[in-house]
Amino acid sequence: MDPQDRAQVLLCDLCQRAALQSHCELCQINLCKACVGEHLSDLSKRHNVVPYKHRTSPSNGNYPKCPNHNQKQCELYCEKCDIHVCSTCISSDKHHEHKLVEILKKPNFIKEILNNDLKELEKRILPTYEEIASNLNSQKPSFEEHYEKLTTAVTKQGEDCHREINIIVNKQKSEIDEMKTEHLATLNKQENEVKKIIYDVKQCIHDLKKLLDSNDVSLASAYKSRNAEFRRLPPTFNVSLPSFSLHQINTEQLHQMFGSLSALSITTEEHGYTRKTSKAETYPSVKPPLDEPELITTIDTGYNILYSVTCLSDEEIWTRGEDKIMMLYNLQGKQLKSIKTKSGNIPCDIAVTRSGDLVYTDPRTRTVNIVKNKQIQELIRLQGWTPYYVCSTSSGDLLVIMNSDDEKQSKVIRYSGSTEKQTIQYDSEGEPLYSCGDLKYISENRNLDICVADFEAHAIVVVNQAGKLRFRYIKKSFYLCGITTDSQSQILTADNNNNCIHILDQDGQFLRYIDNFDPCGLCVDTKDNLFVAEFNSGKVKKIKYM
The missing domain is CATH 2.120.10.30 (TolB, C-terminal domain)
Known part of the structure; x- marks a missing residue:
């Protein structure tokens, strides 16, 4: 492959050979210097050719009517109030210090909100809950093994004791079973809660897809996002597993010397799903690119x-x-x-x-x-x-x-x-x-x-x-x-x-x-x-x- 034959990175959309320099905003096409004249020669269309670096994003220019001021068009959107606003709304100071967004910067505005929520539910929230459910389920085999080891240790120690020690052995095995039952019940409870939320998330995804397929503007305008609710993930249980401490057998102090089980400790740690809002969807802990690699x-x-x-x-x-x-x-x-x-x-x-x-x-x-x-x-x-x-x-x-x-x-x-x-x-x-x-x-x-x-x-x-x-x-x-x-x-x-x-x-x-x-x-x-x-x-x- 001859390096001299390799093309430049950004090429003209017409000739596919020369580097682009200009952009027609009405036709949305990139042009090199030589192709600008050829593009303007098409008199069947209007053209607006600007330098490539000065190009602007296309917009549809269709503003919704203000519900409070019939003669006004809403050119802005108040993110805090979740409504469209016109210039008269803004002058009323009701939206003072609220974040306002130009509607023309967001084509298909309502659709974009629905699409963003759908994308977050499908790509972030649902997989996160499914991962939590999977992690909870995957803990069961390991804790079964742990408790089995505890039972074995207690049983082995009991075999070295006299008949009267059986009371202590049975008592501690019962304590293990109770802790195991409590641990399993805790895992099952959280797993069931997560599965319920997963069902709700999937239902929201289903409803959003129906909205996206519908042309009913009233239904879309009435949509209220539940994504903030789903971002609050359930607490994580930090389990301090019980252990068994061996003691040398002493018949005179059998009860004290046999050994003891530490208590089952289950604590909760609150945490939440966070989503960075920006023009491009990003994962948490985003690494910014270097200006120069x-x-x-x-x-x-x-x-x-x-x-x-x-x-x-x-x-x-x-x-x-x-x-x-x-x-x-x-x-x-x-x-x-x-x-x-x-x-x-x-x-x-x-x-x-x-x-x-x-x-x-x-x-x-x-x-x-x-x-x-x-x-x-x-x-x-x-x-x-x-x-x-x-x-x-x-x-x-x-x-x-x-x-x-x-x-x-x-x-x-x-x-x-x-x-x-x-x-x-x-x-x-x-x-x-x-x-x-x-x-x-x-x-x-x-x-x-x-x-x-x-x-x-x-x-x-x-x-x-x-x-x-x-x-x-x-x-x-x-x-x-x-x-x-x-x-x-x-x-x-x-x-x-x-x-x-x-x-x-x-x-x-x-x-x-x-x-x-x-x-x-x-x-x-x-x-x-x-x-x-x-x-x-x-x-x-x-x-x-x-």
Whole structure:
């Protein structure tokens, strides 16, 4: 790929070659200097061409009538009072020191409120409650084991005592059962409360979707959000589990020396769901981007061509180049391990499992292989399909991109070990989600979306955990050679044609570029440092961008 042939980052929408300089606000199109005249020559439309940096957001200009002053239009919205207001309302001082928002800055105003609430319920509140319910349920096996250990300890101590000690043994076993019953009752109570709230949240989501599908303005205007109510999460119970203290048996002081159980302690800690309000939806603990990304270190892998990099830890990275050897480096550039593929073929992609094992795909043998203690085991063998790219998920599953032998189909398969769990291939209209090309890179986002960089389609294709299409981000100048995600659920993709990395939010909105790289593979460590595998230099660069 000749660097001289690579396009600039921001291109004219008409010619797709020259850098944009202007913007037509009425046609919503970006223009280079040469194309401005051609655009203005279309006399069938009105035009308003301004410098690109002076462009403004489009608006519909339709103001609602003021309910209190019939001759006035409401150009503002009072967030505290949750109503539209006109200039006469404002002059009455009723809204003094209230936060007022220009309606024209929020197209489809009521719809936006409904959409924002729906998005918060679906993306933040409901998953948070479901996670709490899951955590409560997951505590049961561990506390069962704990109480069983207590019972065993008490029983063993009782076997070393005389017959009269059985009274104490039975008494303390009864106390354990009571504490266990109280503990279980507490967990079940909170779990039931959370499940009830989950039901209410789902009902609100259902109602909001009906409102969004309805054109009834009166119903939409009467909508009252319950999101603030749902943000107040239930208290967390901090349980201090009882323990059993062993004492040496003394028949003279049997009751005192046998041992005692500490009391079951259950306390509550109030906390709440918080949501930062801003133009863009963000997760709690948002990390702001650096104005200028900072190069932390450069690692020379020795490869002439470097394709992939994946993090084993914050201090060690696996790399894949143009030969059959996969190499592990530390951040000081020291080679720690090298693994040769079992077949002697060049691996197509590498990933690291949650347990720290290296996984690689071998298209020639149609296998996905795992390396355990330097021993290579065949994990998956396909028939009629060829595996290409792979990633490990937060649940420990593997996502494998594969093409059919006739090169007419492409799909993503989720595996648990060697067991196929899910197939992702078509959208809701029965159309293929992915192109038939074999260059596709895959990553699971923190919100469990599955993100694929489709080289041939010049697109990022994102589906949710269930495999339903969420969005496509398409740029015809894209040559996508890698993809990863960070702790903010941002999507980072390597655009080798434009020497840059695109960063999108979880909903596909473009955020920024990171320039001046020859990027191919990407990965992010636990601290949101970005590792970039440079295609021609064979170097891995560690970048701080947040």
